[in-house]
Amino acid sequence: MDVDLRKLRYFVAVAEELHFGRAAVRLHIAQPVLSRQIRALEGELRAQLFRRDRRSTELTAAGLQLLEDARPLLASADALRRRVGTAARGTSAFTVAFMPGITVTGAVRELSARHPGLTVELLRTTWDDQTEVLHDGRADVSVIRLPVDRRGLSVRPLFREPRVAVLPAGHRLAGKESVRVGDLADEHLLNDPDAVPEWRDVAVELREGTAPARRGFRSVEEKLEHVAAGRGIAVVPRSTSEYYTRSDVARVPVEDLPPNEVCLAWVSGRRSRVIFEFAEIFADLAGAGERTR
Structure with a gap:
């Protein structure tokens, strides 16, 4: 059975709102349509996803599991659309995300020098979205500060700082x-x-x-x-x-706080040669910087 991504998006909206009316407004569809789609999804999965009464809507154990699995699946679908759209426009782009205080200029310049036809974009992140930008395709690599949820990611240590x-x-x-x-x-x-x-x-x-x-x-x-x-x-x-x-x-x-760890991360399933090359460039530059501190 193939899972309909549209129904998954509808499900996530209801699961996050825990209210069919608010979810319908968020999705710009009529509430009866949303209810039918959720019932259809439950029929396809052969599992009850929500418990509803006059006062509340709650996720079942199956619903909680589906929410955990649906979010990364939908993010991967969004990422796929972005990458295909970029390729369809005939552009060659590579986006580097980075956290505040981290300088990526040297690595970006080196990558651009090696690939003159490549447009390298930069994206500033926060603690809340430093890995999200990878899962949803906004960035190809992200210079992150630990701790993060590493599921689905390749993470390469770069340096530590007080x-x-x-x-x-x-x-x-x-x-x-x-x-x-x-x-x-x-x-x-x-x-x-x-x-x-x-x-x-x-x-x-x-x-x-x-x-x-x-x-x-x-x-x-x-x-x-x-x-x-x-x-x-x-x-x-x-x-x-x-x-x-x-x-x-x-x-x-602060003397007795462990240092912050800075790493480079990307989606594990990607096999882009440019990603691996950028990782090598950044690791070399970070290592040189550590040796001169």
Whole structure:
């Protein structure tokens, strides 16, 4: 049996909204049509995907499994369409994604010099989409910061770098040569606590239950604005703190935090010669950079 990708898209919309009406609006289709498509999918799979009553819609165990498998499948289909569309237009393009603070200029120049007819595009990512851009085809390779979900990816280590605490310029710890995680126990961390488990384990606000409601940040710039305003501190890789230099924040190395690991990633199933060549170029340049630090 072949699974209809359109029905899968309908299913994912309902699974994410857990409401047929909202999902129908999101998909720009009538709700009865959506309900019929979901029933048809359940018939094809011979499994109930949702439990519905007058008050709620919930995923069954089969629905949870399908949602886990459907997202990467749909992302792969999107990636395939993008690559085929590029080939159909007769263009030769290669997109490099990169996280804030990471410089890819040298590797991009070398790849462009070796392939004059290749258009190399650049795409800035965030913690939230640094691997998503690979799965959905927006990027061919992505320079990532661990940790990430490695499923479906080839990951090649490049280098490691220290992490620093970014503080308001007038903070009591600003200007110190270094600090330890314990020195930050009284602070409000603007990172997700799971991203800095060493802080999470000693944090006073988590132990006492006084932590304010957390919010997600769409960019490093937004996070630094909150640091400068005295609303908390952030832990970032050293290169990120150096790239976003500003007078109203200070950076202090944190001695007992493990370094951040920077890697190059791409979709495992791809066998592009240009991907492997770029990986070699970047690894060589990264290695040379480490040796000169």
